Amino acid sequence: MDTKEKSILDSVIYSYSTSSSQTNEENRILKETVNKLKEELDRFKVAPLMVCEVRNVFGKEAIIRLPNGNQFYVNVSQECGKVRSGDVVLADQKNLTIIKKIPITRKFDIENFVIVEKPKVSWESVGGLDMQVREIQEVVELPLKKPELFEKVGITPPKGILLYGKPGTGKTLLAKAVASSTNSTFIQVVASELVQKFIGEGAKMVKEIFELARRKAPAIIFIDELDALAAKRIEIGTSGEREVNRTFMQLLAEIDGFKPLDNVKVIGATNRKDILDPAVIRPGRLDRLIHIPIPKSEARLEILKIHTGHMNLGKDIDLSSLSSMMEDLSGAEIKAVCTEAGYFAIRENRTKVINNDFLKAIDKVMKEEEAEGQDYMNMFG
Numbered sequence: 001m002d003t004k005e006k007s008i009l010d011s012v013i014y015s016y017s018t019s020s021s022q023t024n025e026e027n028r029i030l031k032e033t034v035n036k037l038k039e040e041l042d043r044f045k046v047a048p049l050m051v052c053e054v055r056n057v058f059g060k061e062a063i064i065r066l067p068n069g070n071q072f073y074v075n076v077s078q079e080c081g082k083v084r085s086g087d088v089v090l091a092d093q094k095n096l097t098i099i100k101k102i103p104i105t106r107k108f109d110i111e112n113f114v115i116v117e118k119p120k121v122s123w124e125s126v127g128g129l130d131m132q133v134r135e136i137q138e139v140v141e142l143p144l145k146k147p148e149l150f151e152k153v154g155i156t157p158p159k160g161i162l163l164y165g166k167p168g169t170g171k172t173l174l175a176k177a178v179a180s181s182t183n184s185t186f187i188q189v190v191a192s193e194l195v196q197k198f199i200g201e202g203a204k205m206v207k208e209i210f211e212l213a214r215r216k217a218p219a220i221i222f223i224d225e226l227d228a229l230a231a232k233r234i235e236i237g238t239s240g241e242r243e244v245n246r247t248f249m250q251l252l253a254e255i256d257g258f259k260p261l262d263n264v265k266v267i268g269a270t271n272r273k274d275i276l277d278p279a280v281i282r283p284g285r286l287d288r289l290i291h292i293p294i295p296k297s298e299a300r301l302e303i304l305k306i307h308t309g310h311m312n313l314g315k316d317i318d319l320s321s322l323s324s325m326m327e328d329l330s331g332a333e334i335k336a337v338c339t340e341a342g343y344f345a346i347r348e349n350r351t352k353v354i355n356n357d358f359l360k361a362i363d364k365v366m367k368e369e370e371a372e373g374q375d376y377m378n379m380f381g
């Protein structure tokens, strides 16, 4: 073989060996991808496990509680290791055998579930409720601001109050105003949510809400739609009813458990005082009942003045004659009239709101109110 032939042969061998190592590399990558996909496929085939809480352990058996509140007596699998009551575990969906313990603590941040704020609502933004404001100032504001006064006189202020009246009459507004005037943390809880969203957890949530209030004191716990939790029950049959009752009992225990001058006050609100369980308004609990009525003529004018305060009004507007046309409207509806009137002006490319805008807005809100009233009658007779 001459030198030229040898060099050609060398280059052929070189190019063959590089292409074979490239093929090997490609092969390896493809194998790895296939394995990964197989693993992924296997993972999709695995049936999901149920997350539950261990209540009691008896050797290799245990009582677990499912998220819907039902409890079962089940086996603990060998691989699971030692379980204790309070542990969060995974159980097979069919036979509920405990398969695995998971490192979740039952402690969660209650602040993610309730509204916690420091509201800025002045007493001046509440219209037509002078008597109610005075009463709330006496029974909630004064004990939070000057607890020593009550100790010196030797009387105990109420732990909480109940605001009752039709929707949109300003109950939340009043509660926020008193939180604001006492620089308190305002913790807003909607009782119906407590019952529906946190099935099996309601009582625990109530406990944590009160703990949070104590940590953030001075604090006001505002429980809206209290009737969802504290309605009279003739018989407690279903597990759902038992659950609501447990949550309600916890609420009573928490109210009983703190001292009247503990810097925490509870304000309950309801549109259905008639169905409340008397236990919640017994002395020492929410024993001051304050009716928040639908505003009468003067009150309506005051509320209208508050909500038109920042509006660009035309000269033709006569607030008192407008307010006389708004009979039976709540504070929230009077506010809605102002917003609607603003919209009528915007639709006609005006920045000034004129009397006719208000007339159209009153008509619109009145019609909506009538329709809602009809729905309410259909629901509650």
Ligand code: ATP
Pocket: 125, 126, 127, 128, 129, 166, 167, 168, 169, 170, 171, 172, 173, 174, 224, 269, 270, 271, 303, 306, 330, 331, 332, 333, 335
């Ligand atoms: P619900 O029973 O539906 O919870 P509510 O009684 O708590 O209603 P609010 O949420 O306080 O009513 O009222 C809604 C809005 O209506 C308030 O933010 C406020 O702007 C206005 N409003 C209601 N009542 C008054 C009032 N007396 N003075 C001024 N504004 C009011």
